[in-house]
Amino acid sequence: MTALPVPYRVVARWQETPDTRTLRVEPVRERLCPFVPGQFAMVHAFGRGEIPVSASAIPIGGGLGFTVRRVGAVSEGLYEAGPGDTVGLRGPYGTGWELEKAACDDLVVVAGGIGLAPLRPLVRDAVADPEPYGRLNVLVGARTPADLMAHRETGLWRTAYTGVTVDRPGAGWSGDIGFVTALLGRARFDPRATTAFVCGPEPMIRATALRLAALGVPGEHIRVSLERNMRCATGHCGHCQLGPLLLCRDGPVIGWDLAEQLMTVREL
Amino acid sequence: MTTKQAVRMAVALPAKHRSRLMNTAREARFPVGTRLFEEGRKADRFWVVRTGTVTLDMHVPGRRSAAIESLAAGELVGWSWLFPPYLWHFGAEATTPVRAYEFDALAIRLMCDSDPQLGAAVAQWVGQVLAHRLTQARMRLLDLYAPHGSGPPR
Amino acid sequence: MAGTATTAVLDRAGLDALVAALVADGRTVVGPTVRDGAIVLAELSGAGQLPYGWGVELDAGRYRLVRRDDDAAFAHSGGPQSWKAFLHPERERLWSAERAADGTLTVRADRAEAPSYAFLGVRPCDLRAIAVQDRVLASGHYPDSGYRERRRRAFLIAAECTEPAGTCFCVSMGSGPAVDDGYDLALTEVVSAAGHRFLVRTGSAEGERILTRLPRLPADAETTALASAAVRRAAERMGRAMPPVDLRALMGASLEAERWDDVAARCLTCGNCTLVCPTCFCTTTEEVTDLTGDHTERWQRWDSCFDLDFSYVHGGPVRASARSRYRQWLTHKLSTWYDQFGSPGCVGCGRCIAWCPAGIDITEEVAAFRAESSTPREEAPQ
Known part of the structure; x- marks a missing residue:
């Protein structure tokens, strides 16, 4: 049907x-x-x-x-x-973040702009049931303070580290200024035992995943959520192809071990 | 030095060079609002933040200073001391109470001159910091979170 | 089914009876017929509408009808359409919805009732293409119910190939010119001094039932021998061949090849190849509302990966260049199709070659990619 x-x-x-x-x-x-x-x-x-x-x-x-x-x-x-x-x-x-597979790991959640939206239920789960996981880190980047979604809620999450940074601070902003990857240096995690969850504009995902990989997080532990045109979501319309993947079926959340080679081919 | 800071500097600096640098470090404290340095002035010191936040800024006539980037624990504040003409390119202000290790730029430069290995290690360290900041600055230039991503459609 | 297959011989009257029996069963019989200077697929009321005595002459960017010396009905190869036009129609309503005054939404599945098709003269390559589309559209987690229903009710009469065209390369894709399974009845046309007849074999219980209702002769040794010789000869007369390489690996490793620029300079990105391809399945959707704004319909229609809007995400298309769109089509067809659906998406029918206004030849392109990929190795020190 x-x-x-x-x-x-x-x-x-x-x-x-x-x-x-x-x-x-x-x-x-x-x-x-x-x-x-x-x-x-x-x-x-x-x-x-x-x-x-x-x-x-x-x-x-x-x-x-x-x-x-x-x-x-x-x-x-x-x-x-x-x-x-x-x-x-x-x-x-589509696929989910698979938080359950990150048991025992430190968690690094990195969101760019409204990329926080698909990550929010994941963070809520991790905050509500922190027992199975190591340290929870939530890193959020946005254009301006007004562009921070769920800003108040972000501040309420009990984490080992919550970083919120903006590109353009404007008056009255006393928080961090800079690109979201700068926050990786401030987060608390052991790269060898970390699972990261990344969502945002594609160049931000690439930059973040490359930085995480350089710090030593294994590619299959860097989960990224990708966006493509989708018409049917049931694997029949062909629009959401990314090389061998149908992102509606094999994504939107995939591992960086798979994503890296696909995201670095232009116009794939 | 805390473990965390050791880790941050250790990424680029081998232990023996790191400890030589740390032997020259002074502890510094800056209340909120302290200006660490000003654009165009002599770059005779640099810092590694222990706690708190330092914000880099640039003076724009007729407006309040434009904040460019914030630096937090473990991060290097200041690089202009390494390259002639040794003048600060931006201003820096403690936006929270800040504790930091303070280094004398001239002393470090002399150490680097007399020990090329140390000099190369320091240049490598600062170079890596700059490379990351350049990448981040370029990502911000893309304005990725704007309504249509990194600019108008092709 | 091979073990229990029945074979027999039909003459032209037997073929007439076959179409009549299928029509009498309430089936919509579709088969090849001559129209508008081509052999097209259309609804047939009788076997007399088959293209008796017509053949085709095909080359890259070229399709011509030609008169034959004999009266053969199936001595032609795939025309501009394929069976997907019936099983996976170009435009289909998926559902409609009404919004009541209080805002209540009522959604109705109102796909038209699927006809019971009988396809007469399905080429081995096209039979393979139907199997490919079955895997894409009718299997997996979310089968396309419209396709699955039309497919379930369809009766397939294959016609083995005895007259391949200049654009055919089914042998190299392993999909012809003989058929092995996936049909209800399979015909092999024989025209000889002994007359014009069709060796028929059954491939399903439904095929058996139909065959028993037809005037037929037992399969004689001469007809059987002539039929298999004709198919064997066809295999030796393929107009083209796909290079014998691991296509999946070759195309998967050619994403940054220079050849893409060469082909992109010729490709008009018209999408003809995707329309004529019997396996291309991509669709898009559109919303159609009436003037009151309270009735809306969701329509699905064929789409093409050559269309600029195909990959549109807010901001612009992901695949803006012709190079990237041709690459998407070819690598999907020959390589990533395996990853997605477990088989290649090309069956060797040659339609994309014949109907390309620029005469781009998929076999020639693959040969070029193969040459490009092997160049560095040849230059390596001995």
């Missing part, structure tokens, strides 16, 4: 950054199978179309959170959706 969008009602929304909002949705009747952090849904804006969006909240009580940045017709439609509106969801699709 080709999946149909399942109606979910928007129950709340909040502004994350000047062009990004998070929608909290609840099933109208039928509900989708549970999501794991890192997986995505095809989110349908009525009359506009569907886009892939990673779950940015997977509350225990049910419902889901999706964070959308206003960049195209569909994301604009979702951005404008408010409480009471209905969106269609298909999913969950």
Whole structure:
């Protein structure tokens, strides 16, 4: 059966950054199978179309959170959706972060811009159940202080190290200034026993993964989430190919051991 | 020296060179707002931060100083002391209370001159720091988090 | 099925009876017929519409119908379409949705009911292509229900190749000119002094059932021998050949080859090759709304990796250059298809060669990549 969008009602929304909002949705009747952090849904804006969006909240009580940045017709439609509106969801699709495989390791979570969205449920899980893991590090980079999503929540997470840095501080910012990779030098982790989770713009992912690898983190322990055009999310439309991978099926989260050679071929 | 700082400097400096450098270090404390140095002045010292944050800035007439980058524990503050004309390129301010190891630039340069091995190791260390900062600065130039990534569509 | 296969001989009247029986069963019979200067696939009401006496002359960027000296019906090779036009149609509605005044959303799967197709004259390469698309669209975690249903109901009558074209290279891809499995009935056309007839063998229970309803003769030794000789001769007359290399490894190692610039200078990125290719499956989706804005439909249509929008992510296309788009198509077809679906995506039908307006020849390109990849080794000190 080709999946149909399942109606979910928007129950709340909040502004994350000047062009990004998070929608909290609840099933109208039928509900989708549970999501794991890192997986995505095809989110349908009525009359506009569907886009892939990673779950940015997977509350225990049910419902889901999706964070959308206003960049195209569909994301604009979702951005404008408010409480009471209905969106269609298909999913969950793709691979997750696989936090459970990082047991005993130090955790290094690196987010660029709204790349924090798919990482947020992972961090929440690690904060809620820290026992199996070593030290948790959360590193966030953004353009300006206003572009920091979930800034207050980030500050509340109990971690070994939380670093937040911006490119352009503006008045009133007393925090760090610089690119997110600078924070790697301040985080607390043993590279040989670390699993890293990285999401953001592709050059930021490459720079971060290369730095982590140079510090000694094994490639298969650097998990990155990639973005490509997706139409079906079920492996049939061909749009999300990255070399041998169908990112809707084999991704979006893949290991740097696999990603490195693919991300360094131009226009692959 | 804490383990962490040892690790940071150890990345580029072999232990014997590191300890020679550390033997010359003084402990320094800077209250919030202290100016460590000013653009265009003589670069006669440098620091490795132990705790706190130092922010590099540049003076822009008619505006408050533009903050460029913040440096935290384990990081090198100042490199202009290594290259002629030994003048600071930026300003630096303690944005939190700062504890740091302070080094005398002239003394270190003389040590490097008399011991080419030490000189090469120090140049390698500072070079690596600069290479990372250059990469980071270039990444920031891309403005990756802007609405359309690194600029307008092709 | 080979062990239990029944063989028989049909004459032209037998073929007429076959089409009539399939139509009587309520099937939509599709087969080759002459239209618009080509042999196209279209719905047939009788076997008389088959291209009796027509052949084709193919070369890179060239397709011509030619009159034959005999009345053969299947003495041609793949035309501009393939069976995917029916199993995986160019445009299909996936679902529609209504939004009520109170905002309630109702989503309906309203794909049209799948017809029961009977495909008459499926070439071995195309039979292989159907198997390839089966793996892409009908297997895996999320089978395409529309495709799977049309496929499940389809009755396949293969026609072994006796007259390969100048663009054919199925032998080198291991997909022809004989068929081994995946059909309900397989025909081999024989035209000789003894008459025009078709050796038929069954490949499924449904094929057996149909065959028992047809006027037929037992398979005689002469017809059987002529049929296998004709197929054997066809294998020796392939117009082209894919170089005998590990295509998966060669193309996987050629991502930065210089040849891409050479082919990109000729490629018009028109996407013809993806449209005529019997395995290319890529689609995109579009949203169609009515004027009230409360009814919306989700349509799927063929897409091509040569289209600039194909790889669009917010900001721009990932594959902007012609080089990268041709590379995507060729490396997918010959290399990464294995990683994704466990087989190559090329079956050697030659359509992409014939229908390329620039005459780009996939076998020639692969030979060039092979030469480029082996150059450094040849220059290595002895």
